[in-house]
Amino acid sequence: MTEPALAHIDLSGVGKAFRIGTQTVPVFSGLDLSIAAGDFVAIMGPSGSGKSTLLNMLAGIDSPDSGTLRIGASRLDQMGEGARAAWRAHNMGIVFQFYNLLPMLTAAENIELPLLLKPLSARERRLRVDKVLELVGLNGRGKQYPALMSGGQQQRVGIARAIVTDPGLLLCDEPTGDLDRQSADEALSMLGFLNRELGKTIVMVTHDPQAAGHAKRTLHLDKGHFIEETRAA
Amino acid sequence: MSSLLKQVRVMIRTNLSSLPRRVPISASMVLSVALVVCVLAGFLAMARGFEAALTGTGSQQVAVLLGGGTNQESGSDIPASVIRTLGAMTGDMGVVRDAAGNILSSREIVAPVEVSGTDGVARTLALRGMDASGLGLRDGIVLSQGRVFTPGTREVVVGDRLANDLKLKAGDTLRLGSVDWTVAGRFSAHGSAFESEIWSDLDAVRAAFDRQGQVQSLRLRLTSPQSLTLLQERLGTISGTPLKAIAEADLYAGQAGRTASLIRLFGWPLALLMAVGATAGALNTMMSSVSDRAVEIATVRALGFSRLAAVVGTWTEAVMLASLGVILGLFASWLAFNGWQASTIGANNTRLAFQLAVTPDVLTTAGLLGLAIGAVGGILPALSAARVPLTLALRARG
Numbered sequence: 001m002t003e004p005a006l007a008h009i010d011l012s013g014v015g016k017a018f019r020i021g022t023q024t025v026p027v028f029s030g031l032d033l034s035i036a037a038g039d040f041v042a043i044m045g046p047s048g049s050g051k052s053t054l055l056n057m058l059a060g061i062d063s064p065d066s067g068t069l070r071i072g073a074s075r076l077d078q079m080g081e082g083a084r085a086a087w088r089a090h091n092m093g094i095v096f097q098f099y100n101l102l103p104m105l106t107a108a109e110n111i112e113l114p115l116l117l118k119p120l121s122a123r124e125r126r127l128r129v130d131k132v133l134e135l136v137g138l139n140g141r142g143k144q145y146p147a148l149m150s151g152g153q154q155q156r157v158g159i160a161r162a163i164v165t166d167p168g169l170l171l172c173d174e175p176t177g178d179l180d181r182q183s184a185d186e187a188l189s190m191l192g193f194l195n196r197e198l199g200k201t202i203v204m205v206t207h208d209p210q211a212a213g214h215a216k217r218t219l220h221l222d223k224g225h226f227i228e229e230t231r232a233a
Numbered sequence: 234m235s236s237l238l239k240q241v242r243v244m245i246r247t248n249l250s251s252l253p254r255r256v257p258i259s260a261s262m263v264l265s266v267a268l269v270v271c272v273l274a275g276f277l278a279m280a281r282g283f284e285a286a287l288t289g290t291g292s293q294q295v296a297v298l299l300g301g302g303t304n305q306e307s308g309s310d311i312p313a314s315v316i317r318t319l320g321a322m323t324g325d326m327g328v329v330r331d332a333a334g335n336i337l338s339s340r341e342i343v344a345p346v347e348v349s350g351t352d353g354v355a356r357t358l359a360l361r362g363m364d365a366s367g368l369g370l371r372d373g374i375v376l377s378q379g380r381v382f383t384p385g386t387r388e389v390v391v392g393d394r395l396a397n398d399l400k401l402k403a404g405d406t407l408r409l410g411s412v413d414w415t416v417a418g419r420f421s422a423h424g425s426a427f428e429s430e431i432w433s434d435l436d437a438v439r440a441a442f443d444r445q446g447q448v449q450s451l452r453l454r455l456t457s458p459q460s461l462t463l464l465q466e467r468l469g470t471i472s473g474t475p476l477k478a479i480a481e482a483d484l485y486a487g488q489a490g491r492t493a494s495l496i497r498l499f500g501w502p503l504a505l506l507m508a509v510g511a512t513a514g515a516l517n518t519m520m521s522s523v524s525d526r527a528v529e530i531a532t533v534r535a536l537g538f539s540r541l542a543a544v545v546g547t548w549t550e551a552v553m554l555a556s557l558g559v560i561l562g563l564f565a566s567w568l569a570f571n572g573w574q575a576s577t578i579g580a581n582n583t584r585l586a587f588q589l590a591v592t593p594d595v596l597t598t599a600g601l602l603g604l605a606i607g608a609v610g611g612i613l614p615a616l617s618a619a620r621v622p623l624t625l626a627l628r629a630r631g
């Protein structure tokens with residue numbers, strides 16, 4: 001298995017606005033941001049400041065109106081919808097606030113979903129799923145359905161699904177927003193481990209200062225700009 | 234297996250396993266498809282059954298002679314002089330002769346008679362008077378009860394289908410016109426239109442209905458189906474009245490074609506109209522399926538699944554629900570209609586009984602219409618599945 005190229009994230013002069021009817025809601029104009037490969041960045045900021053919008057653009061789910069968005073060697077702002085979907089499948093994992101597991105699939109089948117986009121045999125897929133299940137501490141739980149799992153366990157399945165293709169970049173939108181303190185700490189430790197030991201670049205949006213404490217650095221987003229940057233100890 | 238195929242397969246699987254969340258609206262689509270299929274199958278089975286009853290009737294090797302320029306027995310008249318001329322003709326006419334050299338023939342008339350059935354409803358039936366040779370001139374006739382009518386007496390034999398309908402058996406009396414007749418026996422004709430007739434002696438029928446000397450049709454046995462043209466040529470030399478010789482099978486099939494077309498002419502527009510309604514219903518069902526699955530669709534799309542997978546998955550759900558309706562509808566129509574007895578006005582303005590025939594081609598046609606409802610009704614919803622906003626995946630509680 002070849003390691004995906006470590007991805008350096010670079011936004012420059014990014015503008016983004018939403019149109020609701022005749023009104024235009026500007027979110028960003030001339031946003032610059034640089035995140036080094038292997039970094040673990042927490043993004044904080046008031047509600048409506050554009051954290052999710054930024055993450056969506058990084059994920060290729062949404063595209064900037066202007067400016068350049070470069071991740072590694074790829075110019076996401078120049079890709080079409082289909083190319084971005086393929087790019088997502090190969091280069092990043094997404095961890096959702098509400099886990100977004102498909103209820104009719106078992107934990108293992110949920111984790112397997114991104115692998116279906118790769119030229120792997122059923123056996124190879126199963127080996128990979130078993131490996132990440134073990135990594136997130138859920139070995140033997142693969143056949144369980146999400147509904148029978150606790151929120152913490154479901155989020156660990158969500159993290160396993162995000163890393164099963166071994167992407168260089170993990171994007172997390174409030175990954176602990178729906179978890180109790182203990183489950184949240186477990187999930188955050190896991191992200192820390194993935195960053196430290198496996199070298200994943202992680203961008204995590206959070207409202208929780210304690211969660212941000214797990215990151216290497218925290219960016220504060222307000223009124224469309226990063227106004228403050230604090231280094232973790 | 235290609236990646237797209239794997240994506241589509243898992244999309245179909247998750248779609249179908251999410252169906253329990255949408256039972257009522259999915260069931261309504263299945264049922265409306267089933268209803269359309271059932272209605273079309275019913276009409277087509279009726280047309281098929283009617284054709285089967287009449288096309289199975291009669292032989293290609295029996296010629297029916299009609300006089301007076303008509304194609305039907307009811308308006309036909311053959312003058313006695315023509316019959317005499319025919320009897321006197323020598324040489325090969327393409328018809329079978331007996332040992333003495335006489336043409337094997339049966340003179341026949343048909344009298345419409347009113348009979349009230351066991352339900353008390355009066356119906357018009359065909360009472361056919363024929364020469365004693367008439368029975369032998371028909372293929373596939375088997376006496377199933379009693380004996381043949383005795384010439385010169387008021388005795389009849391009744392076709393099985395009609396006899397079942399009227400609950401008649403050998404020995405019963407039956408009032409036809411103003412006189413009573415005795416049922417001498419019953420006959421079977423493999424379910425063909427013959428079974429809807431009552432047969433008796435020519436002179437007895439003439440006497441009872443005041444039609445002395447009349448002959449409406451003459452049945453002749455051909456030496457081979459091909460010798461019909463030879464017979465027609467020889468008939469051309471007889472002057473006095475226009476004569477027509479038709480193969481017995483064609484005479485009945487001609488009547489079948491007209492009525493079967495009429496049945497289909499009623500059935501198709503009705504079924505198509507219902508299909509349009511069902512398609513709108515399918516569209517509605519599938520639209521609500523897409524909105525019900527929106528978060529799941531957005532999630533797998535965010536994971537990198539292609540738009541096409543979402544489209545195909547949704548469209549397949551529509552076709553599968555329609556298939557379920559098709560299976561249900563076909564099964565129901567087969568249960569309800571196959572062998573179901575129906576009757577209509579047949580030849581000679583008399584009643585003709587036949588069985589609805591749910592044949593493979595009926596099932597196929599009705600089934601295809603049902604599938605088309607799903608295939609067409611699923612197009613727009615499938616396209617809308619491709620347009621589910623991906624940002625939904627991050628926002629919504631799954």
Ligand SMILES: Nc1ncnc2c1ncn2[C@@H]1O[C@H](COP(=O)(O)OP(=O)(O)OP(=O)(O)O)[C@@H](O)[C@H]1O
Pocket residue numbers: 018019020025027045046047048049050051052053054624
């Ligand atoms: N699809 C959309 N259509 C219109 N406006 C939108 C859309 N998505 C976001 N916005 C607007 O853009 C701004 C930024 O929204 P965004 O969701 O990025 O904020 P956020 O920082 O993630 O907030 P929260 O902390 O509540 O999640 C808000 O004013 C929001 O109303």
Ligand SMILES: [Mg+2]
Pocket residue numbers: 051052053
């Ligand atoms: Mg947000």
